[in-house]
Amino acid sequence: MEEMVTVYLLGKKYSVPATLTIMDAMEYAGFKLIRGCGCRSGFCGACAVIYRIKGTTELKVVLSCQTKVEEGMCVGKIDSFPINKRTFNIDEIKASDNIVGQLYPEIFSCIGCNACTKGCPQGLNVMQYIAYAQRGEYEKAAHASFDCVGCNICASRCPAQISHSAVGLLCRRLTGKYIAPKCEHLEKRVAEIENGDYVTLLEKLKKMPLEEIKELYNKREIEK
Amino acid sequence: MSAFTEDMLKSMAKVEATRAQRLHATIERFTAEEKDALLKEFHPDYSAKGFKVLEVGPNKGQKVPTELAALLEGKSRLEGVKLDLERIDYDVDVLVIGGGGAGASAALEAQRGGASVLVVTKLRMGDANTMMAEGGIQAADKANDSPATHYLDAFGGGHYKNIPELLEELVTKGPLAIDWLSKLGVMFDKEEDGTMVTTHGGGTSRKRMHACADYTGAEIMRVLRDEVVNRGIPVLEFAPAIELLLDEEGKCAGAVLLDYDSNEYKVVRAKTVIMATGGAGRLHYQGFPTSNHYGATADGLVMAYRAGAPLIYADAIQYHPTGVAYPAQIYGALVTEKVRSIGAQLVNAEGEIFMHPLETRDVAAASIIRECTVRGKGVKALDGVALWLDTPLIEMLHGEGTIAKRIPGMLRMYAKFGIDLRKEPILIYPTLHYQNGGILIDKNAETKIPGLFVAGEAVGGIHGTNRLMGNSLLDIIVFGRIAGTKAAEAAKATRLGKLSLEHVKAYAAEEKEAGVSGELSPKLLPVYTHGRDAR
Numbered sequence: 001m002e003e004m005v006t007v008y009l010l011g012k013k014y015s016v017p018a019t020l021t022i023m024d025a026m027e028y029a030g031f032k033l034i035r036g037c038g039c040r041s042g043f044c045g046a047c048a049v050i051y052r053i054k055g056t057t058e059l060k061v062v063l064s065c066q067t068k069v070e071e072g073m074c075v076g077k078i079d080s081f082p083i084n085k086r087t088f089n090i091d092e093i094k095a096s097d098n099i100v101g102q103l104y105p106e107i108f109s110c111i112g113c114n115a116c117t118k119g120c121p122q123g124l125n126v127m128q129y130i131a132y133a134q135r136g137e138y139e140k141a142a143h144a145s146f147d148c149v150g151c152n153i154c155a156s157r158c159p160a161q162i163s164h165s166a167v168g169l170l171c172r173r174l175t176g177k178y179i180a181p182k183c184e185h186l187e188k189r190v191a192e193i194e195n196g197d198y199v200t201l202l203e204k205l206k207k208m209p210l211e212e213i214k215e216l217y218n219k220r221e222i223e224k
Numbered sequence: 225m226s227a228f229t230e231d232m233l234k235s236m237a238k239v240e241a242t243r244a245q246r247l248h249a250t251i252e253r254f255t256a257e258e259k260d261a262l263l264k265e266f267h268p269d270y271s272a273k274g275f276k277v278l279e280v281g282p283n284k285g286q287k288v289p290t291e292l293a294a295l296l297e298g299k300s301r302l303e304g305v306k307l308d309l310e311r312i313d314y315d316v317d318v319l320v321i322g323g324g325g326a327g328a329s330a331a332l333e334a335q336r337g338g339a340s341v342l343v344v345t346k347l348r349m350g351d352a353n354t355m356m357a358e359g360g361i362q363a364a365d366k367a368n369d370s371p372a373t374h375y376l377d378a379f380g381g382g383h384y385k386n387i388p389e390l391l392e393e394l395v396t397k398g399p400l401a402i403d404w405l406s407k408l409g410v411m412f413d414k415e416e417d418g419t420m421v422t423t424h425g426g427g428t429s430r431k432r433m434h435a436c437a438d439y440t441g442a443e444i445m446r447v448l449r450d451e452v453v454n455r456g457i458p459v460l461e462f463a464p465a466i467e468l469l470l471d472e473e474g475k476c477a478g479a480v481l482l483d484y485d486s487n488e489y490k491v492v493r494a495k496t497v498i499m500a501t502g503g504a505g506r507l508h509y510q511g512f513p514t515s516n517h518y519g520a521t522a523d524g525l526v527m528a529y530r531a532g533a534p535l536i537y538a539d540a541i542q543y544h545p546t547g548v549a550y551p552a553q554i555y556g557a558l559v560t561e562k563v564r565s566i567g568a569q570l571v572n573a574e575g576e577i578f579m580h581p582l583e584t585r586d587v588a589a590a591s592i593i594r595e596c597t598v599r600g601k602g603v604k605a606l607d608g609v610a611l612w613l614d615t616p617l618i619e620m621l622h623g624e625g626t627i628a629k630r631i632p633g634m635l636r637m638y639a640k641f642g643i644d645l646r647k648e649p650i651l652i653y654p655t656l657h658y659q660n661g662g663i664l665i666d667k668n669a670e671t672k673i674p675g676l677f678v679a680g681e682a683v684g685g686i687h688g689t690n691r692l693m694g695n696s697l698l699d700i701i702v703f704g705r706i707a708g709t710k711a712a713e714a715a716k717a718t719r720l721g722k723l724s725l726e727h728v729k730a731y732a733a734e735e736k737e738a739g740v741s742g743e744l745s746p747k748l749l750p751v752y753t754h755g756r757d758a759r
Contacts, residue, residue, distance in 0.1 A: 042640075085450075175409070181414060
């Protein structure tokens with residue numbers, strides 16, 4: 001006999017197999033998910049839920065596709081949390097002059113409560129990357145926020161009303177475009193292609209008889 | 225307590241016992257003849273079961289997966305619905321259907337081309353297979369590589385069935401795509417001097433796999449989505465398209481949407497349409513689990529087919545060799561090929577190597593299935609059998625900390641269920657991963673229906689009958705951009721006539737004539753009950 005647990009999904013009591021994730025338990029209970037379900041693999045941040053074990057004080061926030069049900073779980077959903085993303089022209093801004101602080105001045109209102117970090121289902125040190133952003137250390141903020149899936153649980157818990165995921169994303173885009181070292185071999189290849197350097201070679205391959213190109217493929221040298 | 229069962233632990237001990245001697249072992253690759261034989265005998269595409277010959281539409285007489293046939297030969301959601309097509313809810317130059325990587329790239333380029341653009345998507349912007357592509361994106365941008373070498377790798381890997389002019393676009397515009405993404409701020413893994421960190425994928429002859437840790441697709445998707453917002457492109461979420469609209473001359477002229485919140489139909493008139501609806505993993509062909517997104521139900525193929533656009537290689541499905549076979553909570557999820565790129569080996573229940581870890585995906589999947597079936601060398605896992613992916617090798621080869629740095633997503637996914645893949649190997653089995661075929665396009669991304677463009681996984685022909693790792697993230701960008709640019713250009717010269725759904729009626733009549741009746745389609749979302757009905 002399969003082990004069952006009692007859970008409360010959006011306030012209603014259900015008995016579900018103990019092996020299921022919270023998301024699967026919702027489907028088992030009969031919910032037809034449209035909101036609050038995305039990649040089902042922990043990469044998209046669509047399925048944040050908030051729960052406490054019945055009778056306890058502590059609230060937990062997790063991705064429902066990545067968390068197993070437990071006895072007494074009382075589950076609520078966070079399908080969409082409003083953050084305040086600022087728009088910018090990536091070609092016109094620079095990774096200097098406190099640009100992140102200018103676009104997101106509320107980061108300086110952080111009171112250091114660390115609720116954001118405690119709430120992160122990815123285990124990121126959210127408060128730390130906000131601190132890096134405050135100090136203009138955008139590359140550090142970029143790396144510290146890199147695994148963010150944008151579920152915005154952090155923002156839902158922040159007394160300073162910071163939109164953390166948007167701050168992290170801006171820091172990463174600044175890093176990718178301006179701070180990371182330029183890639184010379186890429187620039188060189190782009191110039192060659194724009195110059196049409198590979199057109200003749202590709203024409204030849206496109207027209208090559210099947211047996212000839214098979215031979216070429218099967219005998220090609222493979223980089224170690 | 226270990227997360228593994230006792231039987232698994234016994235087999236794992238054998239894997240551990242042979243690890244040191246396997247570490248630097250030279251492993252032969254299969255010959256061309258061995259590969260052909262493996263595929264014919266063990267790849268699900270070659271199974272006689274699981275396919276149906278289509279009886280209606282442009283590909284009448286050709287076989288497609290049974291589950292897809294039921295939708296292609298299905299019933300329109302608008303059958304019997306009275307809809308006033310004169311009442312237009314949205315009127316734009318370019319309509320983009322789908323909010324994944326291809327749709328976002330297309331929208332950005334269409335707007336840059338001067339068009340008014342509307343993106344409509346079934347779930348949220350960015351809810352797509354792009355977000356879940358972990359391993360990397362190919363592009364021939366290093367000195368020892370060239371677009372021609374990339375062409376050869378993809379052509380051989382695709383069984384010489386790739387459409388040459390499409391493949392030429394893919395490989396030639398590859399480095400340009402990386403450049404475009406870098407300039408938008410995508411953080412590729414680089415050495416300190418700016419050199420891209422690149423690895424092999426299955427079937428590559430040069431190390432041209434660029435990555436952003438194992439969040440490559442997620443990193444690309446979140447940057448593209450952010451840029452769509454920055455550019456003020458309107459996005460309508462939770463509003464899947466359910467039929468294309470044509471005009472009296474047969475030009476594509478928009479789509480009918482189903483608003484998920486109000487349950488109302490919305491009419492979009494558009495001078496050109498870009499179909500970017502992605503794949504079909506959630507149709508679970510032949511009962512396989514899938515690594516795909518919740519919304520991957522082949523909607524675009526169904527709508528385009530009904531409107532008269534031919535498909536190509538719709539019977540060629542990619543089973544990713546390494547899907548999660550255990551634990552149950554993440555069954556079917558993707559274990560990125562990058563795990564093998566950086567040193568993990570495939571090992572059977574006896575602790576033996578049985579293949580080179582970087583064969584092309586179809587060959588690798590077939591080889592794993594052979595090992596688990598006729599050879600009986602699988603490990604019992606959940607309802608089936610599985611093989612080991614020996615992940616502790618990675619840090620023996622490249623040093624401590626490599627896994628956290630290069631595949632943090634994998635480390636985290638397993639850790640949540642009590643497995644530390646730095647110390648223990650993991651159990652895998654092939655999972656339904658990618659639709660190699662799709663809607664036929666030309667090199668401008670346009671279909672046989674004037675004004676209908678396609679980009680991303682919904683396209684067929686670029687990859688032949690087997691796509692290489694890292695060529696999908698590349699194709700969504702390359703063909704997304706082409707589709708956006710060309711659709712915006714075409715919109716300028718287009719004068720639409722009266723909107724019509726006559727093609728849907730004509731198709732239904734053809735179905736009636738042929739005596740076929742499938743399911744309500746497009747499917748939009750799968751239904752899961754996790755065994756509730758069996759109780």
